[in-house]
Amino acid sequence: MKRKLQNITSKLWSLAALLVILIAWQGVSMAGLVPGYMLPSPVDVIKAFISEFPLLMENAKVTLMEAFIGLGCGVALGFLMAVIMDRFDRLYKALYPLIVVTQTVPTVAIAPLLVLWFGYEMLPKVILIVIVTFFPITVGLLTGFRSADRDMMNLLRSMGAGRLQIFRYIKLPGAMGQFFSSLRISASYAVVGAVISEWLGGFNGLGVYMTRVKKAFSFDKMFAVIFLISAISLILMKLVDMLQKRCMSWEQKK
Amino acid sequence: MAELIVSNVSKSFDGKKIIEDVSIEIHDRELVSLLGVSGGGKTTLFNVISGLILPDAGQVFLDGKEITGQPGKVSYMLQKDLLLPYRTVEDNVALPLLIAGMNKKEARKKVQPYFEEFGLSGTQKKYPAQLSGGMRQRAALLRTYMFSDKLALLDEPFSALDTLTKGAMHKWYLDVMGQIHLSTIFITHDIDEAVLLSDRIYILGGKPGRIVDEIRITEPKPRRKDFNLTGEFLEYKKRILEKIGNPEA
Structure with a gap:
């Protein structure tokens, strides 16, 4: 009970900070310190959000679809890589540096290439999202697998457990915490990745919408879509948290 | 029925001999302690018995069957x-x-x-x-x-507990052992614990570790409540201390 109360008060502080920023922003706009076409006031942004709501939702659906498919494939690929690299040490040594290198390539640099290779449809977007999301998953799971307690593994071996059983009873559940931390990062990368790939070519989606309103200098709509993207990322991260609580119920009992 | 025989086991790591020519046996329903200083090779012997490591020489038998280097038996x-x-x-x-x-x-x-x-x-x-x-x-x-309801290997199972809990656990352990029929190898560096719980004690001493003595605790089980406060208890303790030598030497 006390913990819950503390939780609420700590949230109140960040809410208060947000409110102060919004009020200051509104004040700046109303006082005319910055011209309205350059920086729309929060109220303008809310108005734009409401008037554009159906269009935003339509585009969000496309973006979310890409994000989910990409994230799903990315997680599957990341999981597979982690399992194989944990099992075969030589593969770990061979592939780990390469995987790190894939992450140093800027997303905006490869997105146009993917568009050239795979067209304007969903495929290049999904591929881009897979590239950005599998990495945290692989690294997180690998760290989890590799930090499995030696004594526990030996104990299970002494009970006659094989490699698969050790994986199932020790390595996999032990890596769950790391997996969910990675999934939280990957989920937000997925949304951002989808938007970036839409910027560089596509027919609909929040990224496409964004480039359109930018070209029309509708900054109020621009801000509306930015907030929507943030909100989507936050909701996805929250969903991951809830999933984690469900899957790791033992953490609640401490 | 469970009978474990460890016969002439030696093991080195990185050219350094840890245990040499160790032979012990545990008979049915017996609690046998392996007493020695920390770093004296107790855990190495333990890993050999559980099959997690292969000895350089010697064998382990469970009920007459060789189980050397085979995990999944003990x-x-x-x-x-x-x-x-x-x-x-x-x-x-x-x-x-x-x-x-x-x-x-x-x-x-x-x-x-x-x-x-x-x-x-x-x-x-x-x-x-x-x-x-x-x-x-x-x-x-x-x-x-x-x-396995026949044989268990316990490696300092109570040494992380505080003294009072440890005392309670000893009592609990003797109670449980009175009900179930388990042959036990009990590894410890705690002399009191060894004398209190064991039927027999092997002392692992020296470098590399060898069995330097075998002591039978004749006090019948269940043990008297204040067995650890008697003169006999102290006699056992004294004998063990003499045999175990100076761990710093």
């Missing part, structure tokens, strides 16, 4: 309880049965009757983190027992 319990934090106590205890291929429902059912015997009633659905150190060690012992 299980053990350590100072760390090694309970899996994400499994309930009953699922931890049932783990050896699951590994052996039993299905979950059956395994859970099979472990139930032992919870009371081991003083663990009501902990079935709890997670290890919700139990005290002593209770966790009980659960760990029950898990070992579910693996």
Whole structure:
């Protein structure tokens, strides 16, 4: 009970900070310190959000679809890589540096290439999202697998457990915490990745919408879509948290 | 029936001999302690018996069959309880049965009757983190027992507990052992504990570690309540201290 109360008060502080920023922003706009076409006031942004709501939702659906498919494939690929690299040490040594290198390539640099290779449809977007999301998953799971307690593994071996059983009873559940931390990062990368790939070519989606309103200098709509993207990322991260609580119920009992 | 024979086992690591020509035997329902200073090769011998490492020389026999270097025959319990934090106590205890291929429902059912015997009633659905150190060690012992109800290897199982809990655990342990028929190898560096619990004590001493003495504790079981305060107890202790030598030498 006390913990819950503390939780609420700590949230109140960040809410208060947000409110102060919004009020200051509104004040700046109303006082005319910055011209309205350059920086729309929060109220303008809310108005734009409401008037554009159906269009935003339509585009969000496309973006979310890409994000989910990409994230799903990315997680599957990341999981597979982690399992194989944990099992075969030589593969770990061979592939780990390469995987790190894939992450140093800027997303905006490869997105146009993917568009050239795979067209304007969903495929290049999904591929881009897979590239950005599998990495945290692989690294997180690998760290989890590799930090499995030696004594526990030996104990299970002494009970006659094989490699698969050790994986199932020790390595996999032990890596769950790391997996969910990675999934939280990957989920937000997925949304951002989808938007970036839409910027560089596509027919609909929040990224496409964004480039359109930018070209029309509708900054109020621009801000509306930015907030929507943030909100989507936050909701996805929250969903991951809830999933984690469900899957790791033992953490609640401490 | 469980009889374990360790015959002339030697093992080196990186060219350094850890144990040399160690032979011990454990008869049915016997509790045999292996007493020695830390770093004296107790755990090496332990790993040889559990089959996790191969000795350079010598063999291990369980009920007449050679099991040298074969894990899956003898299980053990350590100072760390090694309970899996994400499994309930009953699922931890049932783990050896699951590994052996039993299905979950059956395994859970099979472990139930032992919870009371081991003083663990009501902990079935709890997670290890919700139990005290002593209770966790009980659960760990029950898990070992579910693996084999014949022979168990215990490596300093109570040494991480505080003195009072340890005393209570000794009493509990003797009680439980009065009910079940388990042959036990008990590794410890605690002389009082060894004299209090064992039927026989092997002293592992020197570098590399060898069996320097074998002492039979003739005090009948169940032991008197204040056995550890008697003159005989001190005599045993004195003899062991002389044999074990100076660990710093």
